[in-house]
Amino acid sequence: MKGSLSKVPISKEWDIVGARQTGRNIAKELGFGSVNQARIATTISELARNIYLYTEYGEISFEEVCEKTKVGLKIIATDSGPGIKDISRVMEDGYSTSGGLGAGLPGVKRLMDEFDVESNGDGTKITVIMWLR
Amino acid sequence: MNPEYKDILLDYSDEIIKKWMDDLEDNKLKEYKSTVSNELIEQVNREFVNLIFSKLKDGVNYESLEQFSERIVNLGWPLAYLTEGMQSFRSICIRTILEQIDNKDEAFFLEVMDDVNNWVDPIKNQLINEYSNNWNNIISLQKVALQELSVPLIPVMEGITVMPLVGTIDTDRAKLIMENLLDGVIKSRAEVVLIDITGVPVVDTMVAHHIVQAAEAVRLIGSTCILVGIRPEIAQTIVNLGIDLSRFPTKSSLKKGFEKALEMTNRDIVNVKEKDADIIDDMVQSIDKE
């Protein structure tokens, strides 16, 4: 098992649950323990919900990544929505345009080992990795 | 349909039925054969065939189509059973007519096809519509059933109520939680409500936000929420997310939460004195002997 593992489209609220389930199963198979499985499921929930709330359509895809001595799970959330105007602002705790807690993206950054956002007027791509220890 | 074609189909009905039954035998239902008896499949196939042939004789009666679709839904058979069945029926009919009339003309061929299609398609569409209506009915009934059991409130003692949450919390359910919670607290005059999240698989910021809001609302009507059933892995993700739960008490288990609730309502758990316990034991034993 290597490279691209699965891709889940997100357009309805219940797609979030499907993506979470897929991610949790993959994490389990890769050998993540229950705490990290919960972190991964929560991360997927946050990213998928943002796609559902702020864009028309997007996808969550899962990849296995290898680097010299370590193996990890990479999760990529892509959408073709309006993009995030001010990235440094959304990375501050408490910033939300939807009356939410605004803790989603900064929280995901703390939940995962690596975190990267690319965003412009054509959409947003968020890539996160958790390494197996 | 051209009466001449119709007569051919009726004349050759035995053959058509035989061919069609064979075709139905071969199709998708094989996957189901392990769980469904051959007799049942045979019986339903025969109903299907009779239904369509009665339509040919007496014209279309939509009520019987509705009943048949409902039967297929209730059996749990796939939509493909109906669509493929009608397709195979269509091609058998076209073939039969073409074989009986010796005319290799392309226009004639097209005419037969159109004629049969115009007759078969409305029946097929009706079957499909009824099939999906039936499913939609089932789904909306299940939704209601799910809603009914989705946020129960259990008064366990004067002033203490428990709300166990089980399963995924989506926006609809989150609203329901809030409504039922406030309603229930007022009705049962609860001083303390224990919200048990042991059965909630993922607590993300949305779920946390709704719980915090619900707890805040409960506080505003003069009661207290205790959040219980926080599994260790959930506790870690909540901390990572930076969610502030400090405005109301939290406990790892329902048991600890309940003890806290007793304390808050000025109660104490007291062990029954041993002597009393002995007397009760004796009584129980003497009942056994009778």
Ligand SMILES: Nc1ncnc2c1ncn2[C@@H]1O[C@H](COP(=O)(O)OP(=O)(O)O)[C@@H](O)[C@H]1O
């Ligand atoms: N995929 C996205 N496309 C466009 N905007 C987004 C996207 N994800 C997040 N945002 C913006 O970033 C803000 C912060 O997101 P987040 O940290 O998840 O908090 P919340 O969802 O609670 O508002 C959102 O309110 C929204 O304006």
Ligand SMILES: [Mg+2]
């Ligand atoms: Mg969010």
